[in-house]
Amino acid sequence: xxxxxxxxxxxxxxxxxxxxxxxxxxxxxxxxxxxxxxxxxxxxxxxxxxxxxxxxxxxxxxxxxxxxxxxxxxxxxxxxxxxxxxxxxxxxxxxxxxxxxxxxxxxxxxxxxxxxxxxxxxxxxxxxxxxxxxxxxxxxxxxxxxxxxxxxxxxxxxxxxxxxxxxxxxxxxxxxxxxxxxxxxxxxxxxxxxxxxxxxxxxxxxxxxxxxxxxxxxxxxxxxxxxxxxxxxxxxxxxxxxxxxxxxxxxxxxxxxxxxxxxxxxxxxxxxxxxxxxxxxxxxxxxxxxxxxxxxxxxxxxxxxxxxxxxxxxxxxxxxxxxxxxxxxxxxxxxxxxxx
Numbered sequence: 001x002x003x004x005x006x007x008x009x010x011x012x013x014x015x016x017x018x019x020x021x022x023x024x025x026x027x028x029x030x031x032x033x034x035x036x037x038x039x040x041x042x043x044x045x046x047x048x049x050x051x052x053x054x055x056x057x058x059x060x061x062x063x064x065x066x067x068x069x070x071x072x073x074x075x076x077x078x079x080x081x082x083x084x085x086x087x088x089x090x091x092x093x094x095x096x097x098x099x100x101x102x103x104x105x106x107x108x109x110x111x112x113x114x115x116x117x118x119x120x121x122x123x124x125x126x127x128x129x130x131x132x133x134x135x136x137x138x139x140x141x142x143x144x145x146x147x148x149x150x151x152x153x154x155x156x157x158x159x160x161x162x163x164x165x166x167x168x169x170x171x172x173x174x175x176x177x178x179x180x181x182x183x184x185x186x187x188x189x190x191x192x193x194x195x196x197x198x199x200x201x202x203x204x205x206x207x208x209x210x211x212x213x214x215x216x217x218x219x220x221x222x223x224x225x226x227x228x229x230x231x232x233x234x235x236x237x238x239x240x241x242x243x244x245x246x247x248x249x250x251x252x253x254x255x256x257x258x259x260x261x262x263x264x265x266x267x268x269x270x271x272x273x274x275x276x277x278x279x280x281x282x283x284x285x286x287x288x289x290x291x292x293x294x295x296x297x298x299x300x301x302x303x304x305x306x307x308x309x310x311x312x313x314x315x316x317x318x319x320x321x322x323x324x325x326x327x328x329x330x331x332x333x334x335x336x337x338x339x340x
Contacts, residue, residue: 003160005152008124008169016167017133025049027141027155029169030064031122032093032177032194033148033297034155035138036163037064040074043105046137050107052162055144060110061137062095062178064118066129071117073103074135081183081205088204091121093174093195097182108137114184124169140177141166147235147300147332150175154301175294176324181209190215193324195293215327216318218335237300239265239308241333245315246340252276254340255312263309267299272314281306286314289321296325300332 006012008029016026016037023045025038036052038045040063050057065071068086071078076099078086085096095118104115120126140148141155149155152168159166179194181201189210190198201209244251251268252275258264259277266273266280270291273280283299284292303311313329315337316322330337 001161001164003156003163003166005156005166005168008167010127012167013124013127014131016165017128017131019165020045020133020136024165025052025163027152027159027163027166028128028138029122029124029152029167029172030120030138031172032120032174033150033172034141034152034166035064036141036159037133037136037138040064040108040135040137041103041105043107046105046107048163049137049139052159053139053142053144055139057107058110059139060112060116061108061139062116062118062180063104063108063135063137064120064125065135066119066126066133068119070129070135071101073101075099075101075115075117079183081188084204085181085183085201086119089196089200090119091126092119093121093178094118095178095180095192097180097184097191099184114182116180118178122169122173124167145236147237147297148177149301150294150297154298173294175297176328179324193321193327195290195321195324197320197323199320215323216330235297235300235328235332236334237304237308237311237332239263239303239311240336241267241311241313241329242336242338243313243315243329243333244338244340248272248275248314250340251312251314254338258310258312261310263307265303265306265308265311267303267311267313269314279306281308284325287317287322289316289323289325292316292325293321296328 025048082096095116100115143158150172174195179196180192182189269286283295316325
């Protein structure tokens with residue numbers, strides 16, 4: 001299959017929307033990361049996503065809509081909590097897990113009785129829907145397990161020959177996937193942290209949002225993922241990553257002991273590279289989760305491009321947007337974390 005890379009102008013968006021209606025898959029930009037889209041009501045089309053990515057079948061997908069009316073039939077109901085969150089944060093980088101409706105195909109839900117719904121804010125996606133795009137399921141547009149792509153060239157490096165069209169809409173603004181919150185049960189539960197934080201959601205809902213243990217830990221053996229990004233090693237470059245928790249001085253001392261080994265690199269915060277004894281790639285400002293989220297996946301891909309074999313990573317904070325960064329980084333590191 002030949003993969004076409006087109007600018008996300010009117011003609012490109014129109015072509016992508018037509019391919020989607022024909023049961024094809026296309027890669028498109030969103031405000032979070034680039035995604036591979038397929039008609040969420042067409043099981044045959046959705047299967048093409050799993051094939052293109054090499055994605056496990058038990059990993060559910062998120063359905064993207066252009067307005068709330070489009071959710072009709074995709075969800076059994078819109079609970080009051082979901083209505084509040086949608087009014088506050090949609091369009092935007094938030095996915096709300098709700099009871100599943102009859103229109104969404106089985107392949108999207110991975111056997112669950114719930115479905116994740118998101119209304120993106122990216123202007124390309126808004127135009128996509130204006131030109132008649134159907135509700136679409138879309139995970140990140142990368143090979144399963146590798147860092148999510150935040151620009152069209154990174155999509156092409158993973159997906160060339162695997163899908164017919166990639167729309168180039170420039171760099172993704174946020175840089176990590178959407179916040180995922182479930183309102184399908186008795187209490188709201190944060191399943192995947194993102195740009196919209198636990199604290200922001202609690203302010204809107206007026207109640208505590210519980211944290212899924214799987215945000216910071218591995219899923220228990222046999223436990224089913226209720227959201228993308230919960231179960232498998234994700235977001236990982238080819239190098240082995242270890243997160244080191246401690247001060248910059250402790251970090252430097254630890255890395256110094258491995259400095260004479262081949263292929264050792266650091267993933268550190270902006271400005272710290274001058275103080276470390278091995279080559280470095282930076283991923284944002286210390287204490288600034290927004291800048292770290294924006295740069296993380298591109299930085300992980302840069303480590304591959306530079307041939308890194310062993311990577312020691314500085315540890316982000318565990319609150320606000322930084323929680324999303326830590327959640328992605330521990331999965332990239334296969335949960336290798338060392339307390340210094």
